[in-house]
Structures are given as structure tokens and as C-alpha cells.
Amino acid sequence: MELLSSLKKEDILDLFSHGFCSRCQAFLHARIKTLRKRKLEETSSLDEGFESSGDHVVDMPLNGNASNSESLTKRKRKRWDTPKNSSQHRLDSAASVKDDNKRVLGSLPKYLVSCKQSDFELLLNDGICEDSSFENGLSEERKERIRYSLVRSRKDFTFVERVNTREINVLQGLELHAEVFNALEQRKIVEWIYRLQWRGQQGKLKDRTYSEPRKWMRGKGRVTIQFGCCYNYAVDKYGNPPGIMRDEEVDPLPPVFKQMIKRMVRWNIVPSSCIPDSCIVNIYEEGDCIPPHIDHHDFVRPFYTVSFLNECEILFGSNLQVVCAGEFAGPIFISLPVGSVFVLNGNGADVAKHCIPSVSSKRISITFRKMDDSKLPYKFSPDPDLVGIKPLTISS
Incomplete structure (x- = not known):
């Protein structure tokens, strides 16, 4: 021995x-x-709330490299505002948070073997008790408020461009909320997405839910998973224009995504008047991109993008240029940290175009959007789990 x-x-x-x-x-x-x-x-206690009784993780090959690391390093506060008070500070990436997530998430297997879909509760205070500065015995509401107070927000994005003879701030309406989902929560969400990807590859999702096009050039062919509605990106072979396909069916929002929406509403990131009822998951491999565009008006404003695995930059401008495959030129880059929620609204959603240049490493994003009532799929039914969510009230 x-x-x-x-x-x-x-x-x-x-x-x-x-x-x-x-x-x-x-x-x-x-x-x-x-x-x-x-x-x-x-180690099952680490995944409490992720698997319901009766669900089992299927054996992986012996050479799998799944990580059970759950260590969370205490992070230094950067120059951000709490949600109660926005300031003019620049948005700096949190290097220590990025290192944490690389350790926790970087060793996930490429594909996780599927298990049954089950309810998954994203606890509002996940991971908080691992910080020695918080005492045990706090109520769940108090723990949630502590987590909420750690969110750092920026709402002062400014870049003036001349558009139709007028000078306007094309970034008006953009918001960035960092540290909304901590490293432990990100790991759980990413694992769920990998399982959804596996289900799509096995034909266990509806036809229009999962799409994995053939990669025929750099930046083309990223994996997409749509829930709530099927969105058509371009005129298809039947002559259908871009927009929501009202006669197509996709799978409903998974429980984990509904928990994410609930948190964003409670934490005053998503207004209760614009709760998302659809989303699209983008799974980027190295070199994948999203070309310049303005999101279709079949979706109302605002809409919200959550970032995972690796930080990336999103490019904005009223006149973005395509330099070559996957490379674009424009006036302003904004970094999207992992675990952050980026809100697109106002001029930032309707005047400025945006794009994601070719990513340097694997990345996952989820964009949550609310459909225009007049564009809802014919067989769509509102989800009762997303009705009546009340935001936290903030005392003075």
C-alpha cells in the first residue's frame, strides 16, 4: 500500500x-x-437542492474529470455600488472572482451524462455560510439581504454618437450587476446546462428547442437551446421572416432558470412589470461569436444576459464594422464578468448595435426575454411559478 x-x-x-x-x-x-x-x-450535501429524491447521477467514465471543489475565496470589494446607490466608478473585472470560478468550473467534463429533470432550488443564500464573517443562526431573509448587499451595480454607461444628425448617448439604459450568482451557484447552473445539452443531443428535447448547426467557418455553429418560444434568426426555407415562430413549440423554462428569474426580480434587477417568459442559452466554443445586431422587437425591453465560465467583452456602437470572420470594430467595449447580469434597455437596446467578438475560451450565456403579448406562440401558457414575485423592499 x-x-x-x-x-x-x-x-x-x-x-x-x-x-x-x-x-x-x-x-x-x-x-x-x-x-x-x-x-x-x-459529498451529496454539497449538491443539496440540486437533485430531488429519485434522481441519480449516471456513472461517468473512469477518466472523467468532474470537480467537487467548492472552496470560495473571500473577495475584495471592487469599485462598485450596492444596488441602493449607483455611482460614476469605472467597471473593473474582479480577478479574484475569476480565479475562483476557473478553479470551481474549469474542470467540468465536456458533457455530463443526463439524469432525470427535477426541481432544483437555487437557494437565495447559497454559499454564504462558508464565509466566516457571517454567523450561523441568521434567518433566511437576513442571509438573502446580506447576499443582496454584495451585488455591485453600474448604471452610468455613457458614449455619445451622432445618430440621424442628433448627438445622443447610445449606451443609455444599460446596466451591469456583478456577483449576482456566486461560484457555487454558477457551478450548479452550468452543470444543469450541460445536462440540457446532453438531452438535446439525445433527442430528448423538442425539435426546435435544441440546435447544434454544422461549423462551416469560424464563428458559425454555436450551440443554442431555446425555451418558451422558438425564434427564427433569418428568413427560413419556407419564407418565414425573422421573429418568434408562433406555430412552433419548444420546451418550457426549466426549474433552474425560473429560480434565476425569481432571484433577479427579488433583487430589483428585473422589474416585476417585465418578467421574462422565454430564454436562449448560447454555448460558445473558442472562436465562436455573435455578429452585430439589434434584438428583434417581438421581445419587449428590457432583456437580460447572464454570463458563465469565462469573462468576455461585448461591443457596442451605432455603426459596428465587420473586420473579418468573428472580428468586429466599434467604439466601446464592456466586460461581462462571470456571474453577472447585463441589462439591455433604452438606447443601448434600440439604437446601438451590439455583438460578441470571437471568444478566446469556452463561454456560456443565458439571455432572458419577455415576449410581446401580440407575438406569443399560439399554444403558449403563462407559467404560474413566475406570477406574483415580489422584490425585496429596501429600508433607508
Whole structure:
């Protein structure tokens, strides 16, 4: 055993992967499965609220690289405002938060094997008790308010351009709220998205929900998963124009996304008058992009983008230029930190175009949008879980 403990993981895997008779292989396989089951039971408390009773994680290959790391480093406060008071400070990326997320999220397997879809409660105070500065015994409401107070917001984006002979601030209406979802919550959400991707690949989602086009050039072919409605990006082969496809069906919003919406409403990021009823998940591989555009007016304003895995930049301007495949030129870049919510409204949604240049590493985003009542799919029914959500009241 002393000799075995001195070997590296790779050497141990090589040792147990060949050279044994079928009987020994079966015995070793049974022992390894028993050990893995015990380890999963020991760490099950970390995933409380993610899996309902009766759901099981399907065995991954022995060379899988799923990480159970849940350590959260205490972060230094950057030059942000609390949600109660916006200021003129510049938006700086939080390097320590980025490092945290690389450790927690960077080792996820490319695809997680699917399990049953079940209700998943994104706790409003997830991870808060891991910070020693917070005492045990606090009420759930108090913990939520502490988490809410850590959100840092910027609403002062300004860039003046001449549009139709008038000089206007084309970024008016944009907001960025950082640290809305912490590293532990991001890991849970990303794992859920990977499971949705696996279900799409296996044909377990409706036809128009999941799309994985063939990559025929740089920046083309990113994976998209649509919920609530099917949006047509361009005139299709049947002559249907861009916009919501009213006669097409997709899957409804998953429970995890509804929990995200509830949080954003409660934390005064999403107004209760414009609660999203649809969303699109974009899964970017290195080199993928989104070309310059203004979101279709089948969706009302504002709409909201949440970022995961890696920080990226979004480019804005009334006249963005395509330099080459995946590369664009424009006057203003805004960084989108992981775990942040970016709100597009006003001139920032209707006058300025926006795009995502080719990303340098894997990225996931979820864009939540509310459909115009006159454009709802014919078979659409409002979700009762998204009715009557009340925002937190802020005392003076």
C-alpha cells in the first residue's frame, strides 16, 4: 500500500486498466463503483437542492474529470455600488472572482451524462455560510439581504454618437450587476446546462428547442437551446421572416432558470412589470461569436444576459464594422464578468448595435426575454411559478 500511495493518479489508472483476467477486472470494477458511491454520498450535501429524491447521477467514465471543489475565496470589494446607490466608478473585472470560478468550473467534463429533470432550488443564500464573517443562526431573509448587499451595480454607461444628425448617448439604459450568482451557484447552473445539452443531443428535447448547426467557418455553429418560444434568426426555407415562430413549440423554462428569474426580480434587477417568459442559452466554443445586431422587437425591453465560465467583452456602437470572420470594430467595449447580469434597455437596446467578438475560451450565456403579448406562440401558457414575485423592499 505504501508503494501504491506513492504513485501518481495516472500511473494508478494505467496499472488497473489492463493485464488482469476477466474475473479480476469484474472484481476491481465492483470495488471502484463501491468507492465512488461512498464518495458521492459523502459529498451529496454539497449538491443539496440540486437533485430531488429519485434522481441519480449516471456513472461517468473512469477518466472523467468532474470537480467537487467548492472552496470560495473571500473577495475584495471592487469599485462598485450596492444596488441602493449607483455611482460614476469605472467597471473593473474582479480577478479574484475569476480565479475562483476557473478553479470551481474549469474542470467540468465536456458533457455530463443526463439524469432525470427535477426541481432544483437555487437557494437565495447559497454559499454564504462558508464565509466566516457571517454567523450561523441568521434567518433566511437576513442571509438573502446580506447576499443582496454584495451585488455591485453600474448604471452610468455613457458614449455619445451622432445618430440621424442628433448627438445622443447610445449606451443609455444599460446596466451591469456583478456577483449576482456566486461560484457555487454558477457551478450548479452550468452543470444543469450541460445536462440540457446532453438531452438535446439525445433527442430528448423538442425539435426546435435544441440546435447544434454544422461549423462551416469560424464563428458559425454555436450551440443554442431555446425555451418558451422558438425564434427564427433569418428568413427560413419556407419564407418565414425573422421573429418568434408562433406555430412552433419548444420546451418550457426549466426549474433552474425560473429560480434565476425569481432571484433577479427579488433583487430589483428585473422589474416585476417585465418578467421574462422565454430564454436562449448560447454555448460558445473558442472562436465562436455573435455578429452585430439589434434584438428583434417581438421581445419587449428590457432583456437580460447572464454570463458563465469565462469573462468576455461585448461591443457596442451605432455603426459596428465587420473586420473579418468573428472580428468586429466599434467604439466601446464592456466586460461581462462571470456571474453577472447585463441589462439591455433604452438606447443601448434600440439604437446601438451590439455583438460578441470571437471568444478566446469556452463561454456560456443565458439571455432572458419577455415576449410581446401580440407575438406569443399560439399554444403558449403563462407559467404560474413566475406570477406574483415580489422584490425585496429596501429600508433607508
